[in-house]
Amino acid sequence: MAPHTDEDLRQVRSLDAEDVKGRDFTIDRNDMPKGYFFSPKFIGSMFAIGANLGSGTGAFALIAPILSFVNEDIGPDANLTWVAIAYLLASSIGFPFVGRLTDIFGRRWFFIFGGMLATVGSIVCATAPNINAMIAGEVILGLAASGQILYGAPISELVPMKHRFWAQGYVVCWTIPTSSLAAVVAYAFVFQTKVGWRGVFYFLIALNVAITIALFLFYRPPSFHMKHGDNRKTQYLKHFDFVGAFLFVAGLLLFIMGISWGGVLHPWKSAAVIAPIIIGFFLLVAFALWEGLAPLQEPLVPLHLFKVRGFVISVLMWSLGASVYYANAILWPSMVNTLYASGHGVMWGGWASCLANSGITLGELLVPVGTLFKNKHWQIRSVFFIGSAFVVSMASCTPHTPTQAMALIFFGSFFIGYNEIANSTVITLTVDDQREIGTANGIASSVRNCVSTICSTVFTTVLANRLAESIPAKVPPALTAAGLPASSVAPFITALSSGSATAFNTVQGLTPTIQAIGVRAYQEANSDAFRTVYLTTLAFSGIGMLLSIFYPNIDHLLTNAVSVQLHNKGADDHADVYDEEKKIEN
Numbered sequence: 001m002a003p004h005t006d007e008d009l010r011q012v013r014s015l016d017a018e019d020v021k022g023r024d025f026t027i028d029r030n031d032m033p034k035g036y037f038f039s040p041k042f043i044g045s046m047f048a049i050g051a052n053l054g055s056g057t058g059a060f061a062l063i064a065p066i067l068s069f070v071n072e073d074i075g076p077d078a079n080l081t082w083v084a085i086a087y088l089l090a091s092s093i094g095f096p097f098v099g100r101l102t103d104i105f106g107r108r109w110f111f112i113f114g115g116m117l118a119t120v121g122s123i124v125c126a127t128a129p130n131i132n133a134m135i136a137g138e139v140i141l142g143l144a145a146s147g148q149i150l151y152g153a154p155i156s157e158l159v160p161m162k163h164r165f166w167a168q169g170y171v172v173c174w175t176i177p178t179s180s181l182a183a184v185v186a187y188a189f190v191f192q193t194k195v196g197w198r199g200v201f202y203f204l205i206a207l208n209v210a211i212t213i214a215l216f217l218f219y220r221p222p223s224f225h226m227k228h229g230d231n232r233k234t235q236y237l238k239h240f241d242f243v244g245a246f247l248f249v250a251g252l253l254l255f256i257m258g259i260s261w262g263g264v265l266h267p268w269k270s271a272a273v274i275a276p277i278i279i280g281f282f283l284l285v286a287f288a289l290w291e292g293l294a295p296l297q298e299p300l301v302p303l304h305l306f307k308v309r310g311f312v313i314s315v316l317m318w319s320l321g322a323s324v325y326y327a328n329a330i331l332w333p334s335m336v337n338t339l340y341a342s343g344h345g346v347m348w349g350g351w352a353s354c355l356a357n358s359g360i361t362l363g364e365l366l367v368p369v370g371t372l373f374k375n376k377h378w379q380i381r382s383v384f385f386i387g388s389a390f391v392v393s394m395a396s397c398t399p400h401t402p403t404q405a406m407a408l409i410f411f412g413s414f415f416i417g418y419n420e421i422a423n424s425t426v427i428t429l430t431v432d433d434q435r436e437i438g439t440a441n442g443i444a445s446s447v448r449n450c451v452s453t454i455c456s457t458v459f460t461t462v463l464a465n466r467l468a469e470s471i472p473a474k475v476p477p478a479l480t481a482a483g484l485p486a487s488s489v490a491p492f493i494t495a496l497s498s499g500s501a502t503a504f505n506t507v508q509g510l511t512p513t514i515q516a517i518g519v520r521a522y523q524e525a526n527s528d529a530f531r532t533v534y535l536t537t538l539a540f541s542g543i544g545m546l547l548s549i550f551y552p553n554i555d556h557l558l559t560n561a562v563s564v565q566l567h568n569k570g571a572d573d574h575a576d577v578y579d580e581e582k583k584i585e586n
Contacts, residue, residue, distance in 0.1 A: 021103065021435035022227030029160045029560040041566045042158070044218025046167075049155050050174040051211045052111070055118055055204055056148025058178030059141040060087045062200045063125075065183040065333065065353065069190050070134065070197050077131035085260045086135045087142040092256060092449040093249050094146025099153065099442020100300055103435060104236055106223045107154055108215070114147035115212030122208055126201035137201075150445055153438040154221070156428040158566070162371075162558035168425050169368040172361060180354060180361040183333065187350035220567050239297040247287035248300060252450065255280030259457045263464055301443055302436065310430035310552045311440065317384060317551070318423035319448040320544035323455030324391050324416050324537055328356035331394075331459065331533055332409050338526045340402040342519070352406065359410040363387075363417025370422070374555055380422050381548040387415030388541035395534040399523040429554055434563040455540055462536050466529035471522065478521035482514045496522050 036042060063070065064084065071080050102110045121140030128134040151171050159167045177185055189199035224233060258276030266272040291299050306312055333353040341349040363383070370379050390412030397405040424444075431440045476489045484492065488508045495503035496519065504510055 021433060023222070023229075024435060025222055025226075025564050026434060026561050027565060029562055032562065032565065036565070041218045041220060041568065044214050045158065045220075045566060046155070046170070048111075048211050048214035048219055049151055050171045051207060051214070052115070052148040053151045053171050054174030054178045055207050055211060056145035057175050058182065058200075058204060058207075059118065059121070059145055059148075060084065060138070061179045061182040061357075062186050062204070063197070064186075065350070066186045066190050066197050066200075071131065073197065074128060074130050074134070079131055079135065081260075081265065082135045083131070083138050085257070087138040087145070088260070088449065088453065089253060089256055090139050090142025091145045091149065092446055092453075093252055094143050095150060095445040095449070096248065096300060096439070096442040097245070098147045098150055099438040099440070099445075102147075102153070103438040104224075104227075104298070105233065106227060107221050107438070108219055108223065111147055111154070111219060112212060112215045114144045115208055115215055118144035118148060119205060119208040119212060122201045122204040126198050126205060146445075150438070150441055152424055152428050152441040152444075154219075156425070157221075157434065157437055157563035160560045160562050161429060162560065164428060164558075165371040165422070165425050166368040168421050169365055172364040172421060176361055180357045182357065183353040184347070184350045187347060191347070217569075218566075220569065221564050222567070226567075236298065241291075241296050241298055241300040243294070244287055244290050244296070244300040247283050247290060251280045251283030251287055252446070253280070255284060256450065256453050259453055262457060263461050268461075302439060305431070305436070305440055305443065308430050308432060309550065310554060311427060313547050313551055314423045314426040314430060315444045315447055316451075316547055317380070317544050318420065318427065318444065319451035320540050320547075321384065321387075321416050321419040321423065322448050322452045323540045324388060325356075325360060325413070325420065325452075328360075328391065328409060328413050328416075331463070331530060332356045334463075335397075335405065335526075335530055339399045339523050339530075340405070355406055355410045356413045359413030360417035360420065363414040363419075364421040367418055367421040367425070370418070371558070375553060376422065376426070376555060377551040377553045380419060380426070380551055383415040383418040383422070384541070384544050384548050387412050387419060388537070388545065390415065391541070392534055392538050395531040397530070398527050399520070426554055429557045434561075437563065458539075459533050459536065462533050463529050466532045467526065470525035470528040474525040474528075475518060475521045479514065479518045482517040483509070483511075484514050484518070485509045492518055493522075 067080060067083060070083075071077065098110060098114075117140060121137050121144055123137075124140060125134055125137035128137055152168070155167045155171050156164045186197070186200060189203075190196055193199050195202060228236075254276040258273050258278075258280060261276070262268045262273045268274075288303075291301050292303050332355070336349055336352045340352065344352075370376065373379070390408050394405065394408050394412070397408065427440060427444050428437055431437050471493065475493060476486075479489050479492060480486055485508060488510065491507045492504070492510065492515075495507055504515060
């Protein structure tokens, strides 16, 4: 090979300066240092990334089942729904920024800061004197979760591409106590400890401290200087897509807020709902046009990613699968409490409510087993079809079929869970340039949250509308026919909706027999409403079924290539970057 000149070296540095993505660190597994995958830095990083996901999901999943107890303790407050909305908004907005910025500047300090932020958010929630303080804490936790839940990039780039399904399956294990068994864990804190609901956040404080320490000690992926040599961070900040960032944040914020408010905080026909949705939608359209037409050096969302069929279909099927998941998450606990929990203890309801999330997790854990077989695209098609069929079959359940309902919800969730991890892994594999894996994951996660919010809103709206029809149609006639005075019907329904056994004592003319008849009619009315919502899931799962027909085979992408290698503590970043240049100079 001819010797390289100074001009050759200048060209190398010039190309690096022009390349936003920086140096490519891809290496074959067989060329990596012996014992690398058993080294403290690798094992410690895997612990930190997995625990980070568990913490990020638990920041909301652990508190959601017991929000009523929180409201009783530090409320009541009409803004209670903002606890959920704040977390969702903060994480949805943060995903693309974390993905894009960590691709450019390196992930280490972003993730360490995220662990510190999650610790602060947990402390704010643990010490919250009122609901507004809880909302503030969930905003902080949501921002931290935009890095914690964005596990696809850091975990995938550390392992050979053919083992990414296994890596993602491992990470899911960390969500068992914070998502799959979240209701049981949360109920245990409330009913079996002295600290009550605040114990959830004490647990998260300890977990986040451990994560932050592990990230600091072990997680050392390529830094900014390793990626870009002697270029300065200000060079990249100067060309960052600030206009696109504004359009995206404002558009998504208004759009999700409008959808989340509809039918909950404000009527759907009110300007407070319609205006944010319309303005947010047009801002997002303007964002897409800006990203596609403006001459940007560093777009927030590189649109060339959407030219890859596998990426687009896997993102959409991941999002649509999540819509079915959210149907289970929203509807199933309500079904358990309304139709099946009567006569059982409090913890029975918690365990039964866990069936949906437990099925999801089991399906996610078994995805790596599927990689032992070829034709992954047929696996994904099959599980989506089967899972959707099980979920829509929930429409056949009644107050008299608890066993059938529990079996259907578990197996439906199982297959949808398989779809979840399979597609989230395929997203990382279909990125043509693995230096954009964080950007791709951030975009995908943001799309998933947006689609899930829309779907969740549709499900809750349909449920509320059907209940408004079915309860008046079934409960009052049953009560008056049983002998309850007409003037006592409204107090009876109010007492029933409160969930308090003592509330029935104030209902005039109520006897145990009449109460049993009224409760049964109320359950039948709820059953009719749930049936309609589960049938509604077909509108979304049907789109996923059609998309799955065009799912590409990705078997050829499962290679020994490792996108990123961790470096040792104290290593000279600049020296590592210039290894190749030194060879040229010599």
